[in-house]
Amino acid sequence: MNITDFDIYKDILKEKSGLVLSQDKSYLVESRLNPVAKKWGYEGISDMTKVLRGVPPKDLVNDIIEAMTTNETSFFRDTKPFDVFKNTVLPYYQTNPNSSKHLKIWCAAASSGQEPYSLAMLLKEEAAKMPDWRFSISATDISHEILAQAKDGIYSQFEVQRGLPITLLMKYFIQDGDKWIIKDEIKKMVNFKYFNLLDGMSNLGKFDIIFCRNVLIYFDQPTKKDIMERASKQMADDGFFFLGGAETVLGITEDLKIVPEVRGLYTKTGSVHCEVKTPAVATG
Numbered sequence: 519m520n521i522t523d524f525d526i527y528k529d530i531l532k533e534k535s536g537l538v539l540s541q542d543k544s545y546l547v548e549s550r551l552n553p554v555a556k557k558w559g560y561e562g563i564s565d566m567t568k569v570l571r572g573v574p575p576k577d578l579v580n581d582i583i584e585a586m587t588t589n590e591t592s593f594f595r596d597t598k599p600f601d602v603f604k605n606t607v608l609p610y611y612q613t614n615p616n617s618s619k620h621l622k623i624w625c626a627a628a629s630s631g632q633e634p635y636s637l638a639m640l641l642k643e644e645a646a647k648m649p650d651w652r653f654s655i656s657a658t659d660i661s662h663e664i665l666a667q668a669k670d671g672i673y674s675q676f677e678v679q680r681g682l683p684i685t686l687l688m689k690y691f692i693q694d695g696d697k698w699i700i701k702d703e704i705k706k707m708v709n710f711k712y713f714n715l716l717d718g719m720s721n722l723g724k725f726d727i728i729f730c731r732n733v734l735i736y737f738d739q740p741t742k743k744d745i746m747e748r749a750s751k752q753m754a755d756d757g758f759f760f761l762g763g764a765e766t767v768l769g770i771t772e773d774l775k776i777v778p779e780v781r782g783l784y785t786k787t788g789s790v791h792c793e794v795k796t797p798a799v800a801t802g
């Protein structure tokens with residue numbers, strides 16, 4: 519792919535999704551966009567690029583964004599954040615109930631659903647400790663295709679083997695041939711919808727807990743800062759914010775404060791007192 523063509527894709531992706539592409543990703547652009555060109559009936563990527571120089575159809579741009587997003591995820595990914603959720607964050611609400619006893623959670627880059635469904639299963643397991651509480655999980659993503667998969671809640675043997683404890687698999691999934699279907703009791707706890715993190719967030723409402731994991735790594739510093747600061751405005755004053763293991767707020771924004779003892783956990787004011795416990799396992 520020549521540099522001028524590459525720059526067209528680089529600019530579209532940055533503007534429409536935040537994704538930053540370095541020049542060495544030219545091979546990736548080519549391999550992921552060739553099927554898109556084929557689907558749209560173009561001879562190849564260079565023909566598709568010509569269309570993009572004019573006013574391209576919105577659906578074509580969406581297909582390009584979908585093809586370039588990385589949807590890698592797994593149940594209870596990295597384990598630790600879910601330990602922290604169960605052993606530090608939930609006990610905070612058990613001892614400091616909000617007036618409505620309604621815990622609102624936002625998974626801001628939910629991919630194929632493993633992250634919000636992991637939280638839903640965890641909440642189901644912990645529900646006895648919070649008897650009069652309601653839990654809402656809003657799960658959003660920029661990719662319509664991945665959201666459709668998430669809503670279906672159907673996973674392969676390989677996917678359920680990655681991180682999901684066997685007890686939870688047996689309890690909350692139904693086997694159908696070589697597929698595993700998540701039960702309705704978990705599915706109905708999660709509300710999936712399209713949302714681009716570059717868009718205004720005020721219509722989303724307020725959340726107690728935001729999971730924004732393993733998406734900001736694809737963005738440049740000003741975009742990370744902008745998203746973190748706008749997301750923090752959607753948090754309750756005593757809310758919690760989770761980032762991925764390779765992500766941090768340090769050097770990016772002061773609007774989210776680290777919880778010193780807990781890597782990957784942030785609060786809005788820095789004055790939320792949560793007792794940090796070190797558990798043995800995530801979900802048992």
Ligand SMILES: C[S@@+](CC[C@H](N)C(=O)[O-])C[C@H]1O[C@@H](n2cnc3c(N)ncnc32)[C@H](O)[C@@H]1O
Nearest residue numbers: 535587591627629659660661714715731732733
């Ligand atoms: C690597 S996955 C992370 C999934 C999950 N949070 C986890 O940690 O396992 C990143 C997700 O971010 C989504 N994404 C990328 N850019 C986005 C944007 N601008 N707005 C919303 N979602 C976006 C992708 O479609 C993808 O599903």
